[in-house]
Amino acid sequence: xxxxxxxxxxxxxxxxxxxxxxxxxxxxxxxxxxxxxxxxxxxxxxxxxxxxxxxxxxxxxxxxxxxxxxxxxxxxxxxxxxxxxxxxxxxxxxxxxxxxxxxxxxxxxxxxxxxxxxxx
Amino acid sequence: xxxxxxxxxxxxxxxxxxxxxxxxxxxxxxxxxxxxxxxxxxxxxxxxxxxxxxxxxxxxxxxxxxxxxxxxxxxxxxxxxxxxxxxxxxxxxxxxxxxxxxxxxxxxxxxxxxxxxxxxxxxxxxxxxxxxxxxxxxxxxxxxxxxxxxxxxxxxxxxxxxxxxxxxxxxxxxxxxxxxxxxxxxxxxxxxxxxxxxxxxxxxxxxxxxxxxxxxxxxxxxxxxxxxxxxxxxxxxxxxxxxxxxxxxxxxxxxxxxxxxxxxxxxxxxxxxxxxxxxxxxxxxxxxxxxxxxxxxxxxxxxxxxxxxxxxxxxxx
Numbered sequence: 530x531x532x533x534x535x536x537x538x539x540x541x542x543x544x545x546x547x548x549x550x551x552x553x554x555x556x557x558x559x560x561x562x563x564x565x566x567x568x569x570x571x572x573x574x575x576x577x578x579x580x581x582x583x584x585x586x587x588x589x590x591x592x593x594x595x596x597x598x599x600x601x602x603x604x605x606x607x608x609x610x611x612x613x614x615x616x617x618x619x620x621x622x623x624x625x626x627x628x629x630x631x632x633x634x635x636x637x638x639x640x641x642x643x644x645x646x647x648x649x
Numbered sequence: 650x651x652x653x654x655x656x657x658x659x660x661x662x663x664x665x666x667x668x669x670x671x672x673x674x675x676x677x678x679x680x681x682x683x684x685x686x687x688x689x690x691x692x693x694x695x696x697x698x699x700x701x702x703x704x705x706x707x708x709x710x711x712x713x714x715x716x717x718x719x720x721x722x723x724x725x726x727x728x729x730x731x732x733x734x735x736x737x738x739x740x741x742x743x744x745x746x747x748x749x750x751x752x753x754x755x756x757x758x759x760x761x762x763x764x765x766x767x768x769x770x771x772x773x774x775x776x777x778x779x780x781x782x783x784x785x786x787x788x789x790x791x792x793x794x795x796x797x798x799x800x801x802x803x804x805x806x807x808x809x810x811x812x813x814x815x816x817x818x819x820x821x822x823x824x825x826x827x828x829x830x831x832x833x834x835x836x837x838x839x840x841x842x843x844x845x846x847x848x849x850x851x852x853x854x855x856x857x858x859x860x861x862x863x864x865x866x867x868x869x870x871x872x873x874x875x876x877x878x879x880x881x882x883x884x885x886x887x888x889x890x891x892x893x894x895x896x897x898x899x900x901x902x903x904x905x906x907x908x909x910x911x912x913x914x915x916x917x918x919x920x921x922x923x924x925x926x927x928x929x930x931x932x933x934x935x936x937x938x939x940x941x942x943x944x945x946x947x948x949x950x951x952x953x954x955x956x957x958x959x960x961x962x963x964x965x966x
């Protein structure tokens with residue numbers, strides 16, 4: 530069913546850029562408090578004004594890799610509205626350090642691009 | 650009544666998606682539950698906008714992504730040394746390898762006697778590998794693949810070098826090649842960087858331990874012994890994903906490079922039935938490939954380490 534429903538979609542932002550920014554975005558969102566996969570996707574969409582369209586199923590491998598790297602940790606809790614058990618993620622101390630480093634690097638990239646694109 | 654039908658349709662679609670995930674990769678139950686929760690939440694939200702249930706489920710599945718891609722990506726993220734090998738391939742390799750372990754143990758017990766330690770070590774290591782392979786622990790595949798690939802090279806050289814082929818040697822070689830074929834990473838990305846590093850470390854260990862006595866091993870006893878011990882330490886460290894594994898690999902690389910340079914000027918004493926040039930070539934090839942494998946694995950090991958001391962978390966995954 531799902532295979533036949535796939536249709537070509539033009540990404541607003543390139544896949545490579547989305548992949549490169551995924552860790553920084555997740556760390557930034559979890560810095561505000563624990564969250565779960567679906568809510569993180571929604572938050573990314575809101576933060577980017579709908580420009581960043583993640584392939585939603587690919588978020589979880591990213592979260593698992595970050596957990597494997599010790600940046601975040603997960604715990605299960607029953608969701609308030611549905612009553613279903615849900616896996617939440619929260620930042621670990623290594624994650625806070627990684628976030629600081631990500632911010633520094635993205636600031637460098639941002640500053641370089643701003644300078645490069647300034648009219649001569 | 651209509652709500653019940655809608656719920657049943659949602660449940661069936663989600664079950665279908667879940668089955669496609671499982672068909673592609675061996676995902677943990679908690680991972681499947683997490684994806685299912687996402688699918689349900691997204692479907693519920695789309696339905697609140699007035700979308701018909703069938704369209705909501707289809708759209709939710711589309712946004713989640715092709716289950717085959719999602720499953721493959723999950724498998725890669727969850728397996729520290731590479732994608733889990735299928736049950737059929739793992740058990741076939743174990744079924745071929747287990748009798749080989751027993752045969753070698755019998756031959757060694759017969760030749761060395763029950764007071765010697767070596768047959769027990771071989772039997773113990775072989776048994777652990779068989780159990781790990783049957784349980785499909787992810788480190789078992791690169792370890793056994795590295796070992797058997799090296800053995801296969803030696804066995805093939807033996808077949809080429811010895812004019813009168815012993816039928817048992819032929820059976821042994823075919824068995825080794827069979828295990829290699831079952832464990833070979835046919836698709837790109839089946840092994841992670843950590844898995845490739847582990848494979849190379851095992852290759853360098855087997856290359857040293859395959860160097861056939863007495864010529865090279867006596868002349869270069871100390872560096873080869875240090876290289877062998879360093880490779881053992883490197884393998885243990887790599888399974889723990891520890892940073893010190895990289896140092897042990899680097900030590901093995903240095904010792905093997907030194908041995909290779911020294912061995913270049915040596916003329917190994919070949920067995921009667923073996924051609925001298927082929928014998929020398931085999932020894933140099935083992936030393937050279939072992940040195941390169943150890944050097945590459947040192948870099949990979951450093952880059953894929955998870956901590957300085959390592960963790961047991963990956964041993965049973």
